[in-house]
Amino acid sequence: MAYHHGDLHTELLTAAVDVARERGIEGLSLRECARRLGVSHAAPYRHFEDKNALLLALAEQGFTWLTSAGQRAMEGLDDPRARLDAYGVAYVRFAVEHPIHFRLMFTRELETPGPKRADDAAPDKASAAPNDAFGLLVGAASAAFERDGEEALLASVAAWSIPHGLAMLILDGRIPPEHVATTEAVEQLARDVLSLWRNAQPA
Amino acid sequence: MAYHHGDLHTELLTAAVDVARERGIEGLSLRECARRLGVSHAAPYRHFEDKNALLLALAEQGFTWLTSAGQRAMEGLDDPRARLDAYGVAYVRFAVEHPIHFRLMFTRELETPGPKRADDAAPDKASAAPNDAFGLLVGAASAAFERDGEEALLASVAAWSIPHGLAMLILDGRIPPEHVATTEAVEQLARDVLSLWRNAQPA
DNA sequence: GCCCGCGTGTTGTCATTGTCAACATACTTC
DNA sequence: GAAGTATGTTGACAATGACAACACGCGGGC
Numbered sequence: 402m403a404y405h406h407g408d409l410h411t412e413l414l415t416a417a418v419d420v421a422r423e424r425g426i427e428g429l430s431l432r433e434c435a436r437r438l439g440v441s442h443a444a445p446y447r448h449f450e451d452k453n454a455l456l457l458a459l460a461e462q463g464f465t466w467l468t469s470a471g472q473r474a475m476e477g478l479d480d481p482r483a484r485l486d487a488y489g490v491a492y493v494r495f496a497v498e499h500p501i502h503f504r505l506m507f508t509r510e511l512e513t514p515g516p517k518r519a520d521d522a523a524p525d526k527a528s529a530a531p532n533d534a535f536g537l538l539v540g541a542a543s544a545a546f547e548r549d550g551e552e553a554l555l556a557s558v559a560a561w562s563i564p565h566g567l568a569m570l571i572l573d574g575r576i577p578p579e580h581v582a583t584t585e586a587v588e589q590l591a592r593d594v595l596s597l598w599r600n601a602q603p604a
Numbered sequence: 605m606a607y608h609h610g611d612l613h614t615e616l617l618t619a620a621v622d623v624a625r626e627r628g629i630e631g632l633s634l635r636e637c638a639r640r641l642g643v644s645h646a647a648p649y650r651h652f653e654d655k656n657a658l659l660l661a662l663a664e665q666g667f668t669w670l671t672s673a674g675q676r677a678m679e680g681l682d683d684p685r686a687r688l689d690a691y692g693v694a695y696v697r698f699a700v701e702h703p704i705h706f707r708l709m710f711t712r713e714l715e716t717p718g719p720k721r722a723d724d725a726a727p728d729k730a731s732a733a734p735n736d737a738f739g740l741l742v743g744a745a746s747a748a749f750e751r752d753g754e755e756a757l758l759a760s761v762a763a764w765s766i767p768h769g770l771a772m773l774i775l776d777g778r779i780p781p782e783h784v785a786t787t788e789a790v791e792q793l794a795r796d797v798l799s800l801w802r803n804a805q806p807a
Numbered sequence: 808g809c810c811c812g813c814g815t816g817t818t819g820t821c822a823t824t825g826t827c828a829a830c831a832t833a834c835t836t837c
Numbered sequence: 838g839a840a841g842t843a844t845g846t847t848g849a850c851a852a853t854g855a856c857a858a859c860a861c862g863c864g865g866g867c
Contacts, residue, residue, distance in 0.1 A: 423714040441817050507776050508711045510628040559797040566769025573710050594762040642848050
């Protein structure tokens with residue numbers, strides 16, 4: 402399994418993130434990744450079908466990490482509302498700590514690989530990770546809002562929109578710098594925003 | 605002023621949107637735009653310094669349109685809360701109706717042109733449009749939340765996050781299709797999400 | 808012990824693209 | 838009518854994504 406580079410597959414993933422951090426996602430190129438790892442320009446194609454596949458793999462990784470972060474944040478909390486808030490804060494924090502992943506998870510026109518044959522046994526392994534993260538949220542939101550069925554979905558969308566929007570705005574530099582200077586500041590901002598909505602208007 | 609193509613400058617903008625709609629933003633190329641307009645591959649460079657400048661122009665156009673849409677939506681409304689909600693619904697609607705513009709306005713690593721000389725007289729004309737749209741929101745949010753100064757900013761961020769997050773999620777196909785099938789459905793969804801938060805939790 | 812096959816990596820190549828320089832042309836202004 | 842400038846064109850170059858053909862080295866079957 403290990404050959405020239407130990408594990409070129411995972412090294413490509415981390416190299417891609419490095420390159421994207423320096424040059425932006427648009428400026429990411431497979432050839433540059435290969436160059437940094439000291440392999441030839443075509444080597445990546447032995448591990449990823451094409452550039453899009455590598456980006457998709459990063460997005461998948463991001464969803465997995467996000468799910469873990471969410472679970473960790475809610476660990477030990479019982480109050481549904483507190484759990485939902487904790488998830489929200491963790492969500493924003495994740496976005497700030499892994500901006501490249503987060504952008505790839507969402508911002509991208511998701512180009513599903515396009516199933517060559519529908520009769521394949523593998524049941525959509527590719528899109529499992531996002532569903533995990535979303536499922537976690539739906540559960541937390543349903544409990545917090547005490548809704549079921551269609552209304553639970555609506556509540557989930559609402560509960561998702563706030564941290565998602567905040568995260569996006571932060572990543573796009575739309576929030577004044579002093580509020581996003583440190584991880585602590587970001588968490589505080591997320592908490593403030595969430596609580597502002599909670600107490601928004603009794604009527 | 606009008607020459608070969610009437611007004612190649614604006615035609616390039618609309619052509620770019622067309623191409624982006626078909627091939628995705630990543631797949632947009634200046635050469636393809638030129639091809640469609642029947643001009644040579646270098647013609648666009650007489651109207652935009654480079655590809656990034658064209659994208660920036662589209663983003664600018666988007667902010668202008670968004671500001672208009674927001675103003676139109678709030679027109680005739682007096683209740684601050686109603687005004688803020690109207691802005692939110694218009695915001696989401698704008699994103700759905702102009703997805704390419706919206707993505708370019710936000711999703712993009714904003715590459716400011718990088719001022720060659722700071723002593724130039726023009727005071728940042730490029731970034732005026734986003735500030736208009738944001739200013740409109742800050743006003744509406746401050747009024748609705750009855751906050752001032754630093755707290756008003758926080759309220760604005762909160763008020764911005766919801767429609768922004770919802771819009772992003774819709775654009776990324778994360779919302780079940782039946783909720784985004786028509787413009788009416790989208791507006792209803794936006795209204796529901798906003799009102800859900802308003803009545804979230806009295807305590 | 809030897810051979811074959813396959814996973815992995817390399818070299819070479821092609822079309823597309825962003826960008827620039829040099830050149831050409833039409834409209835404007837005096 | 839001439840000069841100047843805005844607009845377009847042609848031709849080039851380097852970088853990139855992607856593919857094909859080839860090379861190497863390790864495993865299993867005889």
